[in-house]
Amino acid sequence: MTKSNILTDTFGRKHNYLRISLTERCNLRCTYCMPADGIQLSPKDHIMTYEEIFTIAKQFVDHGVTKIRLTGGEPLVRKDAAQIIEKLSSLPVQLTLTTNGVIVDKFIELFKKCGIKTLNVSLDSLDSQKNKEITRRQYFKKVYNNIILLVNQGFNVKVNCVLMKGFNDNEIIDFINLSKDLPLHVRFIEFMPFDGNQWKMDKLVSLKEILSEVHSNFKKEDIIKLEDAPNDTTKSYQIKNYQGTFAIISSVTNPFCDGCNRVRLTANGQIKNCLFSSSESDLLTPLRKGKSIAPIIEKAVKAKFKIRSGMDTLDKFKRIDGHNNRSMITIGG
Ligand code: SAM
Ligand code: SF4
Numbered sequence: 001m002t003k004s005n006i007l008t009d010t011f012g013r014k015h016n017y018l019r020i021s022l023t024e025r026c027n028l029r030c031t032y033c034m035p036a037d038g039i040q041l042s043p044k045d046h047i048m049t050y051e052e053i054f055t056i057a058k059q060f061v062d063h064g065v066t067k068i069r070l071t072g073g074e075p076l077v078r079k080d081a082a083q084i085i086e087k088l089s090s091l092p093v094q095l096t097l098t099t100n101g102v103i104v105d106k107f108i109e110l111f112k113k114c115g116i117k118t119l120n121v122s123l124d125s126l127d128s129q130k131n132k133e134i135t136r137r138q139y140f141k142k143v144y145n146n147i148i149l150l151v152n153q154g155f156n157v158k159v160n161c162v163l164m165k166g167f168n169d170n171e172i173i174d175f176i177n178l179s180k181d182l183p184l185h186v187r188f189i190e191f192m193p194f195d196g197n198q199w200k201m202d203k204l205v206s207l208k209e210i211l212s213e214v215h216s217n218f219k220k221e222d223i224i225k226l227e228d229a230p231n232d233t234t235k236s237y238q239i240k241n242y243q244g245t246f247a248i249i250s251s252v253t254n255p256f257c258d259g260c261n262r263v264r265l266t267a268n269g270q271i272k273n274c275l276f277s278s279s280e281s282d283l284l285t286p287l288r289k290g291k292s293i294a295p296i297i298e299k300a301v302k303a304k305f306k307i308r309s310g311m312d313t314l315d316k317f318k319r320i321d322g323h324n325n326r327s328m329i330t331i332g333g
Helices: 050-062 079-086 105-114 128-135 140-152 169-180 207-217 284-287 296-303 314-320
Strands: 015-022 067-071 094-099 118-122 154-162 185-190 223-225 233-237 245-249 264-265 270-272
Touching: 015 050, 050 067, 050 264, 050 270, 050 284, 067 079, 079 105, 094 233, 105 118, 118 140, 128 140, 128 245, 140 154, 140 169, 140 223, 154 169, 169 185, 169 207, 169 233, 207 245, 270 296
Parallel strands: 015 067, 015 264, 067 094, 094 118, 118 154, 154 185, 185 245
Antiparallel strands: 223 233, 233 245, 264 270
């Protein structure tokens, strides 16, 4: 099939990476993601079915998507998660997931069968009590053991850690040291503003601060800067003789919009052309009415701003404060 350019935006960025949120539900309640009072879940019949997810994903693949990430909420709590993963694995894409790791052990064989090789697992503290504080649930041991299990089973594991000042920024080196004997990839993520997550600029631990901590603890010649791929959102490093690596995702202080190749599909079937975009385009209603969704996808992609949904300076970004965006749990990170 000839590939049209409906996924190319007005800045020439080709969107070949689709992130699909499978659910708004989660078995954790991370403070930076889920508002303290919870969220109003979409009615069940507004959530994409297994068939609808496949139909929409296939359209994207037909127009050039080569990578799909499943996310949420927690993608693995959806009852038909296994069925969806298996069906999507029939598409010619690199299929991957972001998960909180709580029940990932139950899916190992399925992942192998479906050719899933890389997984992102979220873990924000190596201290069980602090982990309970941030996730509002006590699953630290389970998640930690599941990360080790995935590594031992040969998966390429990326550990996502959202850093917050005065909370877990004293664990940067402990996290990096996790990559000493384990071939895993630690990724420090700057805390981002979303509805209800009490974001404040002074809670954020910046790229600069992370690197300064690294330089205070390791010799300059032992800190190796790794090459980043063109669409990478990370700045990657390795400590000499460590098996794994670490990286920094600095969406706030150093946005990486130039090479952005992502488009997001929420669990209720809306496209978001940027994580920070307040506008969405409904694909599910027209799909259910039997209409073509390709023109809607094209319009949404063409409407994408050059930088962070128009918040091109840090000042504009700070003023927005997340109030015009959904909670992260309903977007799918
Ligand atoms: N439940 C899965 C998990 O926790 O990995 C997938 C969904 S979660 C929304 C996806 C990623 O978004 C996680 O790595 C999480 O740490 C990150 N995330 C959520 N809220 C965030 C925020 N306010 N700032 C930065 N990253 C955030
Ligand atoms: Fe759930 Fe993931 Fe959000 Fe935590 S970050 S509440 S695990 S969706």
